Amino acid sequence: MLNEIHRRFRLAMNGVASASMRGKGMDYKVNFGVSFSQLKDIASSYVPDRELATALWKEDIRESRLLATFLQPRDGFGKEEALRWMSEANKPELADALCMNLLQYLPFAPELAVGFIIKEDFPSKRVGYALAGRLFSGRTVFQKEYWLLFEKQAQEDVVSGNGMLAGLALDVLKKAVRCNSETALRLLELFKDNPLVYEELRFEYDYYSCRFPDLKE
Numbered sequence: 001m002l003n004e005i006h007r008r009f010r011l012a013m014n015g016v017a018s019a020s021m022r023g024k025g026m027d028y029k030v031n032f033g034v035s036f037s038q039l040k041d042i043a044s045s046y047v048p049d050r051e052l053a054t055a056l057w058k059e060d061i062r063e064s065r066l067l068a069t070f071l072q073p074r075d076g077f078g079k080e081e082a083l084r085w086m087s088e089a090n091k092p093e094l095a096d097a098l099c100m101n102l103l104q105y106l107p108f109a110p111e112l113a114v115g116f117i118i119k120e121d122f123p124s125k126r127v128g129y130a131l132a133g134r135l136f137s138g139r140t141v142f143q144k145e146y147w148l149l150f151e152k153q154a155q156e157d158v159v160s161g162n163g164m165l166a167g168l169a170l171d172v173l174k175k176a177v178r179c180n181s182e183t184a185l186r187l188l189e190l191f192k193d194n195p196l197v198y199e200e201l202r203f204e205y206d207y208y209s210c211r212f213p214d215l216k217e
Helices: 002-011 015-023 036-043 050-058 062-071 079-088 092-101 109-117 122-137 144-157 163-177 181-190 195-211
Strands: none
Touching: 002 036, 002 050, 002 062, 036 062, 050 062, 062 092, 079 092, 079 109, 079 122, 092 122, 109 122, 109 144, 122 163, 144 163, 144 181, 163 181, 163 195, 181 195
């Protein structure tokens, strides 16, 4: 089946896109430049299968690793394996696909997200914030212990000297504000002494508060 999938990659190959990605640092051993929508179509031709997804993930081929995130069954995908895949998702596109297609649906997803956000290295934080953002966008409410850890780390990261990290943290804080009124008001109180962050979060609250499920009659 792997050979069949590789043939489909070659048929969908886009040399211009592949060269552009390589120029932006996507240094896979093989990159066919297949679009994400095409990969989604390819994935729809196969039944999710653990063995196939694992084999695809092990390949240093962009399309194989992205396809693996579609084809890995959610049931039976344990915490240890999830942590390993997160550690190996070393490119933003791959991290986003992993969070979107697989990790956000796992029952222990908040634990995974916060566990990576509190790590010291930027690549781990990037994956953790990507997952947290997905969860907040789906209005997932974190258990208290994970929320407090997220809150504390985001406070530090959003004012860090690392512009990329600060941007990631702020983007996810905005998504958290959109979850519900309780979370929004808590974050506004938390950042009331930081005018720049407060104004960003206040804008989100003013715009989205009318849509909060807990405020609807």
